[in-house]
Every structure is written in C-alpha cells, then in structure tokens.
Amino acid sequence: MRGADLLAQTLANLGVDRIFSLSGNQIMPVYDACIDAGIKLVHVRQEAAAVHMADAWGRLTGQPGVALVTAGPGFANSLTGLYVARVSESPVVLLSGHAPLPQLGRGAFQEMEQAEMASYVSKASWTAKNALSLGDDVANAFDIALSGRPGPVHIALPADAINGEVDDLEGALLQVRRRPPSAVELADGDLQKVVHLLSSADRPLILAGSMMLRGDPADAIRNFGITTGIPVVCMESPRGINDPALGAFAEVLASADLILLMGKKLDFTLQLGEAIDPDASIVQIDPDEDVLKSTVRNVGDSARLTTFKADPLSVVGPLTDVATEIEVSETEWLVEVSSAVSYQPDSWLNMRAIPGEPLCSYEVTQAVQEYLNGADESIFISDGGEFGQWAQACITSSTRIINGPAGSIGTAIPFAMAARLARPNARIVTMLGDGTFGFHAMELDTAVRYGLDFVAVVGNDSAWNAEYQIQLREYGEDRTIETELLSSRYDQVAVALGAHGEYVTNADDLPQALDRAGSSGLPACINVVINRDAAPVVRRGVESSGTSATLH
Numbered sequence: 001m002r003g004a005d006l007l008a009q010t011l012a013n014l015g016v017d018r019i020f021s022l023s024g025n026q027i028m029p030v031y032d033a034c035i036d037a038g039i040k041l042v043h044v045r046q047e048a049a050a051v052h053m054a055d056a057w058g059r060l061t062g063q064p065g066v067a068l069v070t071a072g073p074g075f076a077n078s079l080t081g082l083y084v085a086r087v088s089e090s091p092v093v094l095l096s097g098h099a100p101l102p103q104l105g106r107g108a109f110q111e112m113e114q115a116e117m118a119s120y121v122s123k124a125s126w127t128a129k130n131a132l133s134l135g136d137d138v139a140n141a142f143d144i145a146l147s148g149r150p151g152p153v154h155i156a157l158p159a160d161a162i163n164g165e166v167d168d169l170e171g172a173l174l175q176v177r178r179r180p181p182s183a184v185e186l187a188d189g190d191l192q193k194v195v196h197l198l199s200s201a202d203r204p205l206i207l208a209g210s211m212m213l214r215g216d217p218a219d220a221i222r223n224f225g226i227t228t229g230i231p232v233v234c235m236e237s238p239r240g241i242n243d244p245a246l247g248a249f250a251e252v253l254a255s256a257d258l259i260l261l262m263g264k265k266l267d268f269t270l271q272l273g274e275a276i277d278p279d280a281s282i283v284q285i286d287p288d289e290d291v292l293k294s295t296v297r298n299v300g301d302s303a304r305l306t307t308f309k310a311d312p313l314s315v316v317g318p319l320t321d322v323a324t325e326i327e328v329s330e331t332e333w334l335v336e337v338s339s340a341v342s343y344q345p346d347s348w349l350n351m352r353a354i355p356g357e358p359l360c361s362y363e364v365t366q367a368v369q370e371y372l373n374g375a376d377e378s379i380f381i382s383d384g385g386e387f388g389q390w391a392q393a394c395i396t397s398s399t400r401i402i403n404g405p406a407g408s409i410g411t412a413i414p415f416a417m418a419a420r421l422a423r424p425n426a427r428i429v430t431m432l433g434d435g436t437f438g439f440h441a442m443e444l445d446t447a448v449r450y451g452l453d454f455v456a457v458v459g460n461d462s463a464w465n466a467e468y469q470i471q472l473r474e475y476g477e478d479r480t481i482e483t484e485l486l487s488s489r490y491d492q493v494a495v496a497l498g499a500h501g502e503y504v505t506n507a508d509d510l511p512q513a514l515d516r517a518g519s520s521g522l523p524a525c526i527n528v529v530i531n532r533d534a535a536p537v538v539r540r541g542v543e544s545s546g547t548s549a550t551l552h
C-alpha cells in the first residue's frame with residue numbers, strides 16, 4: 001500500500017465520503033486510493049470552485065469539507081477559496097500535490113513554497129514528511145480546522161510521500177492519533193462576572209460573529225438571548241453595520257451601553273470600534289489571542305474593555321445556565337433593537353418596473369421569497385454586487401450562505417452545488433450579478449454531471465454595477481470607465497451546458513420561470529434583465545435607495 005492509501009483511509013475513518021477536486025498528475029495516486037477507501041470525488045472545472053464547495057460543505061455540516069488540488073498552478077488557483085473560508089471561519093482541509101522532497105531546490109516540476117503561501121490564508125499549513133506521517137497529518141488538520149475559531153488547514157503532499165510504501169496499512173491506521181479537544185472554557189467566577197456586567201447594563205447588546213452563526217452554535221446563542229432578554233445580532237457581511245439585512249441596526253448600536261462580542265471581531269465591520277459609543281463597555285470572549293490584541297489596539301487598554309480568551313462555542317451554554325438568574329422582561333430596549341433590525345423603508349414597496357422595462361432588484365427578491373416560502377426547507381445563497389445586496393436585505397430563509405466578511409464575489413455556483421450535496425431535500429436558490437456569474441459559470445457543467453440541481457437567479461444589468469455605482473457617485477456620470485458588460489444570454493450558456501435556462505424580461509413571468517426552473521430537476525439559470533439599482537441604504541427617515549460608501 002501507498003501513503004495515498006493511508007491518507008484516503010484516514011479520511012474515510014474521519015467520516016469523509018466526498019472530496020472536491022480538480023485532477024493533476026501530482027495527485028493521481030490519491031484519486032486511485034479513493035476507490036478502495038469508498039470516497040467519491042466531485043471533479044470541478046477550476047480549483048477555487050473545489051475549495052468554495054468544501055467551504056460551503058463545512059458551513060452546512062459543521063465538519064471540514066475536503067478539497068484536493070494539484071501542485072503549483074492548481075494550488076495557486078485554490079488560494080482565494082482558502083481566504084474566503086478563513087475569513088468566514090469555515091472548517092476546510094485543502095490537500096495539494098507537491099514536488100518530491102528529494103527534488104526540492106533542484107528545479108522540480110511545479111516546485112513552489114505552497115505551505116508558506118497558504119500560511120497567510122489558513123489556520124495552519126505544512127508539508128507532509130513521508131508516507132507514514134500522512135494519517136497523523138490528516139487527523140491533525142481536521143482537529144485544527146475544528147478547534148477554536150474554525151478555519152481552513154492546508155497540507156502539501158510530496159509525491160514521494162503519497163507514492164511511498166506503507167507496509168502495514170491496518171497498523172498505520174491504528175497509529176493515527178487525534179488531538180484531545182482543547183476548547184478553552186471560562187472559570188465559574190468569570191461566567192459570573194460576564195453575567196454581572198450584562199445585568200448591570202441598561203442597553204446591552206450581544207454581537208455574534210461568523211463562527212457562531214451556523215448549526216448548534218447558532219441555536220445556543222439564540223437561546224442565550226432568549227434566556228437573558230438581551231438582543232443578539234449576528235454579523236457576517238462585509239458591509240458590517242451597514243449590512244442592509246440588518247435594517248437600521250447602526251442607529252441602535254450607537255446607543256448600546258454594553259457590547260458583548262461572542263466570537264465577533266472588533267474589526268472594520270464595526271468601523272474598528274468607531275461605531276460603538278465611546279462610553280460603552282465592551283466585553284469580548286474569543287479563542288484567538290491575535291483577535292483580542294487587535295481589540296485592545298482599537299479600543300485602547302481602557303477600563304471599559306474586558307476580554308476573555310475562551311471558546312465562545314463552549315462558553316455560551318454555561319453562560320446561559322448562569323444567566324438564568326437574570327430577571328428577564330420584554331424590555332423597551334429589546335423591542336427597539338428588534339424593530340431597528342427588521343426595518344425596511346416603505347418606499348421599497350413601490351419599486352416596480354413599468355411593464356417592458358428592466359425589472360427592479362426589489363421585485364425580483366419578492367418573487368424569489370415567494371418561491372422559497374413554498375418549501376419546508378430552503379437554502380438561500382447570495383453573491384455579488386448590488387443585486388446581491390438587495391437579495392440579502394430582502395430575503396429570509398431557514399439557511400442562508402453569503403460570501404462573508406471577505407466580500408469575495410464568485411462563490412455562488414460552487415456553494416449551491418455543495419448545498420445540494422449537503423441537503424438533498426432543500427429548495428436551493430442563489431442570486432448573483434451577471435459579472436459574478438462569469439467567475440464559475442462553467443461549474444454548471446459540473447452540476448449537470450453530478451446531478452446537482454438548484455436555481456441560480458442572475459440579475460443581468462449588463463454591468464459590474466457595484467463598481468459602476470462607485471464611479472457615478474465618486475467621479476460623475478461622464479467618468480464611468482470599463483464597468484459595463486454585454487446583455488449576454490447567460491440562460492443560453494446554461495442550456496448549452498445541459499442545464500435549464502430561463503430568460504425573464506417581465507416581472508409577471510418570474511414566478512412561473514422559478515417554478516419551471518425548480519421542477520426541471522436540473523441546475524437552472526434564470527437570466528433576469530434588471531435595472532442598475534444602487535444597493536439599498538437603510539436609514540430611518542431617509543426614504544430612498546442609494547449606495548452606501550462601503551467596500552467592494
């Protein structure tokens with residue numbers, strides 16, 4: 001047996017039944033080993049898509065998604081995926097082929113400092129030493145990906161290691177060691193201290209970061225909010241406090257007198273702390289020393305800041321138990337925060353296109369919402385530019401995936417494919433801009449080959465509108481440059497790849513197009529001709545849409 005067999009069997013023992021991959025001669029032994037290990041491969045059309053799929057798998061299942069790419073260029077293509085997973089706090093294990101160790105420094109084929117490159121966008125990365133180390137390498141990668149703040153881990157697999165002889169595979173598998181769980185909990189006194197701080201505040205607010213938004217942690221943090229009567233706001237958008245999905249949240253944030261950051265970074269999404277009242281107390285529970293240090297840099301080492309290095313995932317349960325002592329009542333503050341977060345301007349209701357004219361983004365979201373409402377289980381995936389902002393602002397679904405604080409466009413189609421594998425019965429809709437569709441449009445071919453159906457609604461405004469809007473706003477109408485696209489028939493691209501296509505130019509036709517797309521049993525692209533609407537800005541008393549000055 002080979003190192004590749006030890007690797008694949010270890011993955012199987014860890015519960016992996018599927019790897020997202022793009023082939024290359026450096027990793028073909030692993031493909032071969034997957035046959036006997038009973039692991040299926042999903043072979044994509046560009047490496048970043050494999051990592052995006054692993055990322056969505058990680059977010060939806062709570063277990064690391066595994067991606068496998070070849071050395072050199074294959075690995076380099078996967079880096080964006082690692083970055084997105086890192087910033088979205090999603091557990092991923094990336095395996096990449098690598099030149100044989102004895103050839104390093106001698107001009108080997110696709111020789112590259114892969115582990116070093118990945119170190120900037122992953123929790124950990126290393127090059128495997130030999131065939132026998134591969135079992136421990138993979139087990140270690142899983143444990144690191146899942147510990148503390150979840151994230152991606154990379155292992156480079158030298159050709160001599162994956163082809164190296166493993167005499168006793170069973171014995172080697174028995175030797176594979178898992179790290180004992182290393183969650184850092186809070187001492188009883190500290191739990192009491194946090195609860196005391198919360199109960200002494202008049203307008204406390206709990207902010208949860210990406211790691212707390214999915215699966216069991218999401219239920220636990222919600223339960224903590226219900227037990228304490230303290231509003232919980234989940235933040236995962238690169239627009240931060242200006243995320244239109246959070247309504248007029250920025251207004252109430254500024255009047256909170258205590259903020260509890262649960263796995264939430266005090267970073268650009270909170271305007272490096274500027275969005276918080278300078279007199280408000282800040283309590284942060286976070287597993288990462290670096291995150292806590294950066295909070296100190298942003299707030300200053302002042303008496304108003306209390307930090308705890310601990311796992312919010314492990315702390316939230318015990319904190320809830322201690323907090324049952326707090327007297328809970330439906331406070332005015334809770335109502336104030338809830339109504340701010342759910343606020344949408346009335347003017348949106350009038351956003352309807354004249355028949356025959358391009359649709360408004362808002363009315364597209366309303367039809368999609370109706371369609372999602374018709375299913376018991378739904379997954380909504382939002383991606384890209386101004387259209388994506390409208391989608392996030394207006395659509396609710398039992399599960400939502402967005403590209404996260406990284407603000408990286410292009411993930412939607414790979415995310416939707418992985419969502420179908422993770423949730424066979426869910427109704428899956430993704431909304432993305434026409435520019436964004438171009439990143440991984442060819443993955444519709446992958447989706448057809450693997451029978452992964454979902455509905456992709458492409459808002460076609462023939463522009464990279466988010467950037468076009470910046471040009472309009474910052475430089476003027478006569479200084480827009482190179483942000484226009486063609487009004488291409490992306491639906492026909494889908495059909496050419498064996499998927500389902502719909503072309504919609506009229507709002508009345510959208511509901512039937514969604515039904516046809518959903519019941520086609522194929523991946524589907526609905527190409528909807530829309531206006532160049534600026535992203536929504538939600539300010540109470542300001543009854544208009546426009547573009548907020550945020551990152552793109």
Ligand SMILES: Cc1ncc(C[n+]2csc(CCOP(=O)(O)OP(=O)(O)O)c2C)c(N)n1
Nearest residue numbers: 384385386387409433434435436464465466
């Ligand atoms: C990987 C990556 N490249 C570029 C950007 C910058 N960017 C953000 S939105 C956007 C335009 C998106 O255009 P489109 O998908 O057509 O959506 P629209 O804004 O037109 O609704 C661009 C280029 C980014 N965020 N991520």
